[in-house]
Amino acid sequence: MTKEQLGALFSLMLQYVVPTMKIFCFTLLWSIPLGMIVALLKMCGFKPISWLTNIYILIMRGTPLLLQLIVAQHSVPYLLKWDKCPSFIHSLLDGVDIRSSGYTFTMLLIAFVLNYAAYFAEIFRGGIEAIPKGQYEAASALGFSRLQTFFRIILPQVIKRVVPASSNEIITLVKDTSLASAIPYMEIMYIAKKQVPTYASLTPLFMAGAFYFIFATVLTLVFGYIEKKLNYYK
Amino acid sequence: MSMLDVKNLSKSFGDLKVLKDTTFNVEKGEVVAVIGPSGSGKSTLLRCINQLERADGGVINVCGTDMLIKDQKGRTVYADAKTLRNIRLKTGLVFQNFNLFPHMTVLRNITEAPVCVLKEERSKAQEKAMQLLKKMGLESKDKSYPCELSGGQQQRVSIARALALNPEILFFDEPTSALDPELTGEILKVIKELAKDGMTMVIVTHEMAFARDVADKVIFMENGSIVEMGAPEQLFGDNASDRVKQFLTRFNS
Secondary structure, three states, X not given: OOHHHHHHHHHHHHOOHHHHHHHHHHHHHHHHHHHXXXXXXXXXXXXXXXXXXXXXXXXXXXOXXXXXXXXXXXXXXXXXXXXXXXHHHHHHHHOOOOOOHHHHHHHHHHHHHHHHXXXXXXXXXXXXXXXXXXXXXXXXXXXXXXXXXXXXXXXXXXXXXXXXXXXXXXXXXXXXXXXXXXXXXXXXXXXXXXXXXXXXXXXXXXXXXXXHHXXXXXXXXXXXXXXXXXXXXX | OEEEEEEEEEEEEXXXXXXXXXXXEEEOOOEEEEEOOOOOOHHHHHHHHOOOOOOOEEEEEEOOEEEEEEOXXXXXEEOOHHHHHHHHHHEEXXXXXXXXXXXXXXXXXXXXXXHHOOOOOHHHHHHHHHHHHHHOOOHHHOOOOHHHOOHHHHHHHHHHHHHOOOOOEEEEEOOOOOOOHHHHHHHHHHHHHHHHOOOEXXXXXXOHHHHHXXXXXXXXXXXXXXXXXXXXXXXXXXXXXXXXXXXXXXXXX
């Protein structure tokens, strides 16, 4: 490949960084709080809720993310065709244009968020359960309300405990965004694959690889720094 | 004036009766030591009074406020949530394992509850916390984290934390049992000073010499019941029951 070709390819691929980042950022933005809610639901004393949450987590962790992405993408047309579909869902979905890029992105995001929330939920649950009972008892004896106890005493300690496992999950997400190319959604992986025959070269794939590598490495360094910062207490 | 009235308190864990008909009271300024073998229900007694366990039956009155009563139909009922909360603020509890908040500095550990629960101004709460730390001999440790302190220092911080809410009555659940023998002295000294200041205290302890020295009243518990109760001279003297004598000899040997 000539220098000009490389430059053209690079600037082309650069345009697809944004869609990749969009999946990454929005998935984190929604799946982390949702994961916390799911974790609390799973620990809920009311058994049916905890069982339902458990089934959701089992399905999300037990089936491929790629499959979930494809199912989400096909869900709306099939729901509309289904004759037993509740009317409120029907009217909600009726105006949806399944060919628009907005639809593709929304369904993609829903699948990513539901999948990652399940993983985060298990991490958070582990973190919450690792907090000694004495912390709750001390808070209660000092008169803290349940909400105050959770947000002031428990959550800050949970965050420190879950940073290592969460950073693993977040770095996996960087690479998992490439699954969106199969839908297809136009992000880095998609364009790299498409450019291989055009240039008769593997360079587009290596460029994409370099992007994921740099992104993941930067995150590794950032999380290493955060872990160190949180090490002010044991 | 009675600061704590406990009548016929009972509590079971499953089939195991941990407390049976426990009755005692604590007067203002009185220091009560609770002694007895492990598993005799001493800690459960404290935990029921401090609302960490729900009692099954009996009556508890703290500082003149009913916490647990028998209604007309003879059922055991707790006071409403607001009253329970107010009672909680009148009582302080010091744990065997300190249970300090590890992510907060020493100063923050002490000021968090006054600021969040009593809505005190932070600067005022800090001022008071520094006075308490000085009293505990820890005025230079305000910016330390609990993990940087020795066990004895941590326990003194947790006493300061409990005192920051100005409790009317302070409970200690084996405050020196998690400490090295050479560190227990500093805690006992602090408790003695509090006794001198007129603090009402109930102390579950295995430190017999200390109980004898500081307590106005000693309660000996076994199998969930109060076996003997009286002045230290009585329990540690020759007139004590054989069971108490037997228990004490094992400690002294």
